[in-house]
Amino acid sequence: MRSVIAVYVENKYGVLTRVAGLFMRKGFNIDSLTVGETEDPAYSRMTITLNGNDYAREQLINQLKKLHNVKEVKLLESAQNVERELLLLKVPNHPETRSEIMAAADVYRGKIIDYSTDAMIIEVTGEPLKIQAFIDVVKPIGIIEMCRTGVVSLERGATVLHPEES
Amino acid sequence: MKKKKQKLMTGAQITIETLIEQGVTELFGYPGGTVLDLYDALYASQNRLRHILTAHEQGAAHAADGYARATGRVGVVMATSGPGATNLVTGLATAMLDSVPMVAITGNVPTYLIGKDAFQEINITGITLPITKHNYFVQHVEELADTIREAFCIAKSGRPGPVLIDIPKDIQTALCAYEPQPVVPAFPQQTVPADRIAQAVQLLNRAQRPYLYIGGGAAHCGLGDRILALAEKLDAWVGCSLMGLSAVPHSSKRFLGMEGMHGAYASTAANLRADLILGVGVRFSDRATGDPDRYCSDAVIIQMDTDQSEINKNVRVDLGLIGDITEALEEILRAVSPQSHPAWREEIAKLRAQQARLARRAFETNGSALCPPALFDVINRCKDDDVAVVTDVGQHQMWTAQYVALQKPRKFITSGGLGTMGFGLGAAIGASIGAGCRTILVTGDGSFAMNLNELVTAVGNCIPVTIVLLNNGALGMVRQMQAFGFGRRYSNTELDRKTDYVALAQAFGAQAARVTDLAAFEAALREALQTDGPYLIEVPIDKNQFVLPMLPSEGALADLITECKEED
Numbered sequence: 001m002r003s004v005i006a007v008y009v010e011n012k013y014g015v016l017t018r019v020a021g022l023f024m025r026k027g028f029n030i031d032s033l034t035v036g037e038t039e040d041p042a043y044s045r046m047t048i049t050l051n052g053n054d055y056a057r058e059q060l061i062n063q064l065k066k067l068h069n070v071k072e073v074k075l076l077e078s079a080q081n082v083e084r085e086l087l088l089l090k091v092p093n094h095p096e097t098r099s100e101i102m103a104a105a106d107v108y109r110g111k112i113i114d115y116s117t118d119a120m121i122i123e124v125t126g127e128p129l130k131i132q133a134f135i136d137v138v139k140p141i142g143i144i145e146m147c148r149t150g151v152v153s154l155e156r157g158a159t160v161l162h163p164e165e166s
Numbered sequence: 167m168k169k170k171k172q173k174l175m176t177g178a179q180i181t182i183e184t185l186i187e188q189g190v191t192e193l194f195g196y197p198g199g200t201v202l203d204l205y206d207a208l209y210a211s212q213n214r215l216r217h218i219l220t221a222h223e224q225g226a227a228h229a230a231d232g233y234a235r236a237t238g239r240v241g242v243v244m245a246t247s248g249p250g251a252t253n254l255v256t257g258l259a260t261a262m263l264d265s266v267p268m269v270a271i272t273g274n275v276p277t278y279l280i281g282k283d284a285f286q287e288i289n290i291t292g293i294t295l296p297i298t299k300h301n302y303f304v305q306h307v308e309e310l311a312d313t314i315r316e317a318f319c320i321a322k323s324g325r326p327g328p329v330l331i332d333i334p335k336d337i338q339t340a341l342c343a344y345e346p347q348p349v350v351p352a353f354p355q356q357t358v359p360a361d362r363i364a365q366a367v368q369l370l371n372r373a374q375r376p377y378l379y380i381g382g383g384a385a386h387c388g389l390g391d392r393i394l395a396l397a398e399k400l401d402a403w404v405g406c407s408l409m410g411l412s413a414v415p416h417s418s419k420r421f422l423g424m425e426g427m428h429g430a431y432a433s434t435a436a437n438l439r440a441d442l443i444l445g446v447g448v449r450f451s452d453r454a455t456g457d458p459d460r461y462c463s464d465a466v467i468i469q470m471d472t473d474q475s476e477i478n479k480n481v482r483v484d485l486g487l488i489g490d491i492t493e494a495l496e497e498i499l500r501a502v503s504p505q506s507h508p509a510w511r512e513e514i515a516k517l518r519a520q521q522a523r524l525a526r527r528a529f530e531t532n533g534s535a536l537c538p539p540a541l542f543d544v545i546n547r548c549k550d551d552d553v554a555v556v557t558d559v560g561q562h563q564m565w566t567a568q569y570v571a572l573q574k575p576r577k578f579i580t581s582g583g584l585g586t587m588g589f590g591l592g593a594a595i596g597a598s599i600g601a602g603c604r605t606i607l608v609t610g611d612g613s614f615a616m617n618l619n620e621l622v623t624a625v626g627n628c629i630p631v632t633i634v635l636l637n638n639g640a641l642g643m644v645r646q647m648q649a650f651g652f653g654r655r656y657s658n659t660e661l662d663r664k665t666d667y668v669a670l671a672q673a674f675g676a677q678a679a680r681v682t683d684l685a686a687f688e689a690a691l692r693e694a695l696q697t698d699g700p701y702l703i704e705v706p707i708d709k710n711q712f713v714l715p716m717l718p719s720e721g722a723l724a725d726l727i728t729e730c731k732e733e734d
Contacts, residue, residue, distance in 0.1 A: 013291075013302075013303055013305065014291060014292075014295070014303070017292065017295060018295060021296055025296045055478070058478065059475065059479065062474045062475035062477075063475050065474065065475070066473070066474075066475055067300075068299075068300040068320060
């Protein structure tokens with residue numbers, strides 16, 4: 001089962017290693033991990049997607065909470081949060097496949113962000129399923145290289161992960 | 167107007183001052199290149215902070231650990247960068263697995279050399295990440311004092327554990343203002359929600375065969391009295407994990423002993439027959455439960471722990487109480503109604519009788535007079551209740567757990583989770599210094615040979631440690647597993663060493679004796695317990711004495727083996 005977990009961490013020395021090391025030593029299998037600065041530069045926000053049963057999910061959350069630099073951990077329920085992922089995909093630029101690729105990119109609201117004589121790069125943003133669907137469409141035509149960011153996610157409404165301490 | 171000029175101190179001086187400020191009176195360690203400044207600051211403060219030099223950093227780490235276990239205070243160890251730091255690793259892992267409050271301070275190369283593979287540079291924060299509760303690499307001298315304070319706070323809060331602070335050499339020499347501060351309190355623990363307590367009380371009131379299973383958490387929090395009071399009120403029985411030994415006085419009639427792989431028959435069987443198990447500060451480790459899927463599947467299990475991640479980690483429980491277990495236990499004790507379970511009492515009496523029969527048979531069928539139950543009979547008679555009993559790891563450790571009689575808390579010190587051979591001597595030294603008490607180290611020839619270099623420290627500091635060396639010329643526990651699971655193919659477990667342990671101890675400057683009968687053992691032990699410094703008693707024992715009962719590997723508690731016939 002897929003779970004999306006948001007983690008609010010202090011922006012301190014080695015914090016990514018601490019979180020990533022936890023997955024290894026507790027034997028968790030994660031699909032993706034993204035990390036970036038928040039509105040407060042003292043903190044970073046991680047979004048982790050985990051494929052595992054209830055036991056793995058409960059343990060992951062509890063183990064994350066034990067890390068000293070972790071301030072908040074929250075399981076995001078899919079109905080209450082929005083998810084996005086960004087894909088960069090490099091395909092050959094051949095006259096015989098160009099129009100098909102551009103049509104597919106258009107349907108998936110992709111953007112051509114590099115157009116060279118031998119290749120082009122398409123940018124697609126969306127939920128992971130959409131990203132995967134686009135990849136599946138382009139694969140038979142030929143993919144030179146691709147890069148996914150992993151999922152970022154926020155809850156709908158005014159809810160915040162880590163209310164400011166005041 | 168000019169501001170009043172604050173007196174500046176070096177990072178090294180600040181480190182030592184902050185340790186003193188946080189109540190540290192002794193620390194263990196070993197000097198080296200990147201901690202020269204720290205040792206120089208120590209030299210100036212030696213009247214306020216005693217440093218105990220060991221033979222090896224691992225011994226220092228185990229000593230800080232033993233110090234913490236014996237006193238409940240934070241044990242402190244200091245080592246240099248590179249090999250000094252890596253030598254702490256086993257000690258930190260040992261403390262981590264047994265939740266022991268410790269602070270380790272290491273030096274490192276100056277920040278401008280970090281990452282250059284400089285002489286004795288090692289990324290010790292990276293290495294110790296999974297075996298510390300938290301660790302720090304100090305990058306600015308301004309953060310140093312607060313980092314040390316926070317480290318003490320983390321080490322002793324909630325479920326305790328080791329914290330490492332890595333201080334580069336240039337941070338030790340940098341100047342900064344220092345303001346003394348009071349001892350940092352532990353983080354407050356969350357209170358167990360009232361509805362959870364109420365549910366627990368309801369389940370406890372309904373149980374017909376209640377069993378209290380206590381662990382290191384109960385020992386650490388000093389809950390012995392409360393546990394016994396609850397057992398009395400509920401007409402329940404108490405068993406413990408290895409880490410829970412000494413939490414309740416062994417003379418208590420409610421206490422059935424350690425359960426699990428080599429546990430007492432009575433407590434293991436009582437656990438199996440119970441309809442309710444209340445776990446207090448215990449993680450239901452594999453060595454205690456056997457196969458977790460077959461562990462007491464018909465019983466209601468309630469687990470109390472300050473660490474949320476322990477609930478449902480190893481066995482599925484019906485109710486988890488997360489938070490301050492001292493407070494929660496007090497409330498449960500107040501709220502439960504007095505119970506009487508005559509049938510359960512009768513059953514326990516039968517289990518105890520069966521255990522006594524097994525013990526008698528083991529005693530009678532034993533060819534050698536120097537068998538563990540007889541030896542511990544002597545030890546229990548000779549030692550007073552203030553003596554701390556320390557072990558290494560192996561058969562002797564399990565025999566100690568089975569037979570030693572302990573009446574006071576923090577008087578049993580052993581490496582439970584990590585099972586660190588070589589832990590004992592360092593830990594015994596630390597325990598003795600911390601608690602100001604005499605220690606008996608029960609060890610085996612395998613474990614003792616791993617870190618016997620700490621005899622240097624024991625002799626040098628005149629530590630009153632009595633070393634009872636059970637010498638069977640074998641790595642007994644592994645050999646036992648080979649006997650049961652590997653067709654007696656004793657691969658590399660029969661030592662045949664020519665070491666003369668008495669001469670060896672004497673060469674270090676310790677007293678020593680070899681005994682070959684019980685009377686001589688008792689005489690030597692009595693003399694040793696009157697001796698100021700270390701005293702080693704070598705006791706040759708038969709290598710075919712096995713630790714029983716035992717659970718076969720991957721077995722469940724019901725598969726307990728209580729007898730074995732070994733013809734060699």
